[in-house]
Amino acid sequence: xxxxxxxxxxxxxxxxxxxxxxxxxxxxxxxxxxxxxxxxxxxxxxxxxxxxxxxxxxxxxxxxxxxxxxxxxxxxxxxxxxxxxxxxxxxxxxxxxxxxxxxxxxxxxxxxxxxxxxxxxxxxxxxxxxxxxxxxxxxxxxxxxxxxxxxxxxxxxxxxxxxxxxxxxxxxxxxxxxxxxxxxxxxxxxxxxxxxxxxxxxxxxxxxxxxxxxxxxxxxxxxxxxxxxxxxxxxxxxxxxxxxxxxxxxxxxxxxxxxxxxxxxxxxxxxxxxxxxxxxxxxxxxxxxxxxxxxxxxxxxxxxxxxxxxxxxxxxxxxxxxxxxxxxxxxxxxxxxxxxxxxxxxxxxxxxxxxxxxxxxxxxxxxxxxxxxxxxxxxxxxxxxxxxxxxxxxxxxxxxxxxxxxxxxxxxxxxxxxxxxxxxxxxxxxxxxxxxxxxxxxxxxxxxxxxxxxxxxxxxxxxxxxxxxxxxxxxxxxxxxxxxxxxxxxxxxxxxxxxxxxxxxxxxxxxxxxxxxxxxxxxxxxxxxxxxxxxxxxxxxxxxxxxxxxxxxxxxxxxxxxxxxxxxxxxxxxxxxxxxxxxxxxxxxxxxxxxxxxxxxxxxxxxxxxxxxxxxxxxxxxxxxxxxxxxxxxxxxxxxxxxxxxxxxxxxxxxxxxxxxxxxxxxxxxxxxxxxxxxxxxxxxxxxxxxxxxxxxxxxxxxxxxxxxxxxxxxxxxxxxxxxxxxxxxxxxxxxxxxxxxxxxxxxxxxxxxxxxxxxxxxxxxxxxxxxxxxxxxxxx
Numbered sequence: 196x197x198x199x200x201x202x203x204x205x206x207x208x209x210x211x212x213x214x215x216x217x218x219x220x221x222x223x224x225x226x227x228x229x230x231x232x233x234x235x236x237x238x239x240x241x242x243x244x245x246x247x248x249x250x251x252x253x254x255x256x257x258x259x260x261x262x263x264x265x266x267x268x269x270x271x272x273x274x275x276x277x278x279x280x281x282x283x284x285x286x287x288x289x290x291x292x293x294x295x296x297x298x299x300x301x302x303x304x305x306x307x308x309x310x311x312x313x314x315x316x317x318x319x320x321x322x323x324x325x326x327x328x329x330x331x332x333x334x335x336x337x338x339x340x341x342x343x344x345x346x347x348x349x350x351x352x353x354x355x356x357x358x359x360x361x362x363x364x365x366x367x368x369x370x371x372x373x374x375x376x377x378x379x380x381x382x383x384x385x386x387x388x389x390x391x392x393x394x395x396x397x398x399x400x401x402x403x404x405x406x407x408x409x410x411x412x413x414x415x416x417x418x419x420x421x422x423x424x425x426x427x428x429x430x431x432x433x434x435x436x437x438x439x440x441x442x443x444x445x446x447x448x449x450x451x452x453x454x455x456x457x458x459x460x461x462x463x464x465x466x467x468x469x470x471x472x473x474x475x476x477x478x479x480x481x482x483x484x485x486x487x488x489x490x491x492x493x494x495x496x497x498x499x500x501x502x503x504x505x506x507x508x509x510x511x512x513x514x515x516x517x518x519x520x521x522x523x524x525x526x527x528x529x530x531x532x533x534x535x536x537x538x539x540x541x542x543x544x545x546x547x548x549x550x551x552x553x554x555x556x557x558x559x560x561x562x563x564x565x566x567x568x569x570x571x572x573x574x575x576x577x578x579x580x581x582x583x584x585x586x587x588x589x590x591x592x593x594x595x596x597x598x599x600x601x602x603x604x605x606x607x608x609x610x611x612x613x614x615x616x617x618x619x620x621x622x623x624x625x626x627x628x629x630x631x632x633x634x635x636x637x638x639x640x641x642x643x644x645x646x647x648x649x650x651x652x653x654x655x656x657x658x659x660x661x662x663x664x665x666x667x668x669x670x671x672x673x674x675x676x677x678x679x680x681x682x683x684x685x686x687x688x689x690x691x692x693x694x695x696x697x698x699x700x701x702x703x704x705x706x707x708x709x710x711x712x713x714x715x716x717x718x719x720x721x722x723x724x725x726x727x728x729x730x731x732x733x734x735x736x737x738x739x740x741x742x743x744x745x746x747x748x749x750x751x752x753x754x755x756x757x758x759x760x761x762x763x764x765x766x767x768x769x770x771x772x773x774x775x776x777x778x779x780x781x782x783x784x785x786x787x788x789x790x791x792x793x794x795x796x797x798x799x800x801x802x803x804x805x806x807x808x809x810x811x812x813x814x815x816x817x818x819x820x821x822x823x824x825x826x827x828x829x830x831x832x833x834x835x836x837x838x839x840x841x842x843x844x845x846x847x848x849x850x851x852x853x854x855x856x857x858x859x860x861x862x863x864x865x866x867x868x869x870x871x872x873x874x875x876x877x878x879x880x881x882x883x884x885x886x887x888x889x890x891x892x893x894x895x896x897x898x899x900x901x902x903x904x905x906x907x908x909x910x911x912x913x914x915x916x917x918x919x920x921x922x923x924x925x926x927x928x929x930x931x932x933x934x935x936x937x938x939x940x941x942x943x944x945x946x947x948x949x950x951x952x953x954x955x956x957x958x959x960x961x962x963x964x965x966x967x968x969x970x971x972x973x974x975x976x
Contacts, residue, residue: 196357197410199455201380202258202403202465204284204338205265206319207242209274211251211479213316214266218253221295221313222286222321227252227263229471230434231478233758234927238427238444238454239782242397243873244269246926247757251475255334258465262335262380265403270757271484271930275317276837276844278396280451282339282385283320285310289327317398337372337381338402342449343393345369345386351447352384355421356414375404393449396841401444401452408457411443418445426452438463483760484930636660637673637944638681639937640688643699650677651694653937657681668938670945675937689944692716692739695726712736712944715956718749718863720856721964722804728960735956737943739936742860742967743767743886747940752867754888754925755932763929765862765887775891778924784916786873787848793820793913794877795843796851797868801827803855804970807879810853810896813976817906821851843872848913849894850874857881858968866893870931875922877909881969892925897973905974 208214218224229252235245247270254263264284292311295302303312310322328334342348349371352358358373361381369386372378382402387393406414411429418425427444434440440460445453468474645651654662656677663671679685686708693699696717707713715731716739717724737746743765754764763769796811808827815821824830824839832839843850850869854861858881866887869876878884879896899905912919956962 196359196375197406197414199375199404199406199410200458201262201375201382202405202456202461203252203254203263203265205240205267205401205403206315206317207267207269207272207275207398207400208315208317209268209272210316211249211266211268211475211482215251215253215475215479217300217315218264218266221298221300222291223288223294224253224255224264226472226475227254227258228465228468229475229478230437232435235780236432238430238432238442240401240432241267241269242399243780243783243786244272244926245778245780245783245923246270246272246928246930249478251471252465256331257467259462261333262338270482271755271926271932273484275398276396276841277318277398278394279387279391280341280393280395280399280449281319282341282383283312283322284338285322285324285336286334287324287326287328287336288334289325291323292325319398333379335380337383339383339385340402340449340451341387341393342384342447342451343387343391344448345371345384347448348384348386349373351421351423352382355417355423356453358382395450396837397844399450399452401454403454403456405458405461406455408441408459411441411455411457414445414455415443423447434464440464481760483755484932635672637670637689637941638687639673639675639690639692639940639944640679640681640685641675641677641692641694642679642704643692643694643701644677645694646697663938663941666935666938668935668941670938670942673937673941673944675941686711690714690737690940692940693735695724695728695731697725699726714739714747714940715959716740716749718751720854720858720861721968722856722858724963728963731956731959733955733957735959736954738956738959738962739940741862747936747943748934749936750934751862751864752870753932753934754929757928757930762932764889765860767886769886769889771885771889772925772928773890774924774928775889775921778921778927779917780920780923781917783873783920783923786845787916787919790846790848792822792847793909794849794851795822795824795847796828796853797824797832797839797865798827798853799825800855803853805853805855805857805879805881806970806972806976807853807855810879810902810972810974810976811851813902814906817902819906819909822847840872843869843874847874848919849877849909852876852878852880852893853896854880854882856968857970857972860886862887867931873923875912875919879972889925889929892922894922899974901974902976 206214215226219226229249231247231249232241233247235241235248240250241248249268249270251266251268252258252263253266254261291313292302294300295313300313303314305311310324313321313323315321324336345368349360352373353360353371358375359377361372361374361378371384373382373384374380415425415429417423424446425443426446427442429441429443431439431441438460441457443455445455447453641651650656653675658675660671660673662675663673674681682688684706685691685704686706688711690712691704692714694717695715696719713735714737715735717726718741739745739747739749741748741750744767748765750765753762755761756763763771794814798807801808811821811823822828822830824832832842850872852865852869854863854865860882861880862882862884866876866878870888870892875894876892877894877896884893884895894908896905899908912922
């Protein structure tokens with residue numbers, strides 16, 4: 196028998212804070228050591244990623260005597276598709292289930308004598324046997340891996356790797372229990388149902404064993420003699436500031452990864468680090484990609500934020516709270532409820548009622564006033580029995596809303612500042628004094644809905660300083676709301692934001708204070724802006740759009756430098772690193788070579804002005820295999836379906852990120868959908884993409900004169916995987932981060948002077964439309 200010792204199993208995790216909460220607070224494990232790496236591992240220790248990453252060893256005792264878990268975290272990767280390869284981690288414990296209940300963590304109760312089931316934040320199964328363990332005994336009992344042929348797997352693990360069978364309950368032909376240490380730790384191989392394929396997806400793990408240094412060449416010889424798979428031949432790995440180890444990485448018949456590390460080097464590497472727990476917390480705190488905010492929602496298993504009795508998010512609806520300017524109001528008015536992990540507390544610290552689980556935690560202020568004409572049109576449409584009548588009714592409704600109601604709502608106030616009534620003068624004077632001093636809470640009113648979203652996709656209708664603090668905004672003393680009645684009058688708001696991509700759903704404010712900032716916000720291109728900007732001359736002070744020359748940037752995603760944490764793009768003159776031509780990754784190239792289809796496009800709006808439909812047809816005529824999903828193609832893959840994401844990683848070489856309009860700076864989620872996966876984006880739009888992405892990370896259709904030239908290059912990359920993977924070089928240096936436009940708006944309201952607030956767009960229609968879009972692409976098709 197190979198003299199091996201079971202060490203650990205690797206879990207890839209998407210959110211360190213949530214997972215550390217689960218493993219430390221729920222399972223009761225302790226952090227044994229934590230290590231940070233600036234680039235990918237030569238043995239693919241962190242998976243097929245070449246970016247910054249970390250590993251955290253966590254368990255019930257020293258690695259020299261306990262089987263532990265390695266939590267692998269890749270910066271910027273927030274989730275991994277879960278397959279069916281991992282069957283579960285079994286732990287014996289008399290108190291885990293009780294701790295889970297205390298924390299409100301979901302527990303799937305087992306039957307009589309059966310283990311309870313918990314799932315980690317990433318979905319990994321943990322089976323808890325309700326038994327106490329003797330002091331010094333490892334509570335971790337076994338790891339279960341699913342296989343497609345139990346007997347074939349038994350022969351590999353027992354005959355080739357010399358693990359010994361052990362008793363593990365009643366004998367079953369579809370299950371085998373094996374061990375290197377007489378059953379102290381058991382590897383269980385359990386066969387999937389007949390005909391069910393094994394899917395390792397993106398979350399696949401790795402099991403590790405330690406063997407004497409001199410045994411590793413023997414393992415190498417055994418695998419070669421059995422015609423087995425060696426993923427990484429014997430290789431030496433360095434850990435900064437720690438011991439060097441030698442490893443060999445294998446794959447069993449189902450692709451489960453196995454690491455054999457030399458015992459001598461690993462014993463030195465795995466020494467308990469008493470500072471590791473603090474180091475981990477420090478790195479989580481510094482992580483620019485760590486989502487720490489629970490937002491306004493009921494507490495659940497993902498809630499890791501601590502209760503802050505001074506925060507309005509943990510107070511009952513009628514508790515008094517105070518904002519940064521000393522103004523006092525109800526919790527319902529100032530800071531909408533959020534994640535309170537336990538009972539809510541009042542200002543004096545006494546318990547006042549249920550915390551996050553209470554329905555009062557979620558504020559519902561969806562008070563959008565429906566126009567009478569709109570209701571009549573909708574009601575009448577329900578009773579139309581003939582197509583012609585329906586079309587006629589809709590046309591009349593549309594014309595009435597746009598030509599009568601819409602214009603009448605605007606004409607009274609659109610081009611002038613109304614004089615404040617006497618009752619408003621005191622508040623106006625207070626606002627002016629606060630702005631001169633640079634003090635006071637800034638109130639932001641989202642006056643219109645964002646398409647059909649009354650709360651603009653935010654966690655609640657009213658968010659206070661705690662929300663801005665949770666998003667790590669440099670300025671936190673702001674209140675953001677969709678409720679115009681939160682404070683009175685409307686002229687008291689510092690900024691009023693209007694979504695101008697579509698006609699407004701309510702009458703405009705009758706009064707306006709000269710110091711107020713009116714903000715025009717939109718993410719749609721000029722080709723799809725349905726609001727009448729013709730009537731908005733000299734009305735808006737600031738713009739909040741995807742355009743880089745906006746006063747506040749309202750874009751889809753940022754690219755952040757992994758080392759500095761700074762946002763590099765999008766920007767007018769970004770300072771990108773270079774690395775495309777030097778980059779090489781054999782592991783990624785090997786995985787890329789298993790892809791079997793050329794390109795995919797996901798599109799829901801047909802007949803776009805950019806001509807993207809015709810471009811795809813020309814690519815198909817040029818011999819390129821392009822699969823079109825959505826309403827514009829024959830294939831379907833529902834939004835949010837994990838299988839769609841898996842296809843992008845494992846099936847397709849290229850993702851067609853084709854925009855509906857060729858406009859300056861117009862880059863949508865289509866591009867970032869590709870960047871979140873192991874697929875190369877092929878872009879088509881009117882933006883200068885170097886403002887948004889580093890060179891060598893995308894393929895721009897407009898860099899080619901003809902579709903035939905484009906086709907030749909794409910096929911070349913498909914046939915040369917090592918050239919293809921150079922397009923992933925940027926993942927070593929950058930990661931995606933969701934922008935915080937309302938943080939930027941809050942910060943700007945605190946920072947700018949009166950002159951900047953009083954600026955206005957004399958002709959916003961010209962600014963938005965003139966010379967920013969084209970119907971003539973550079974590529975001929």
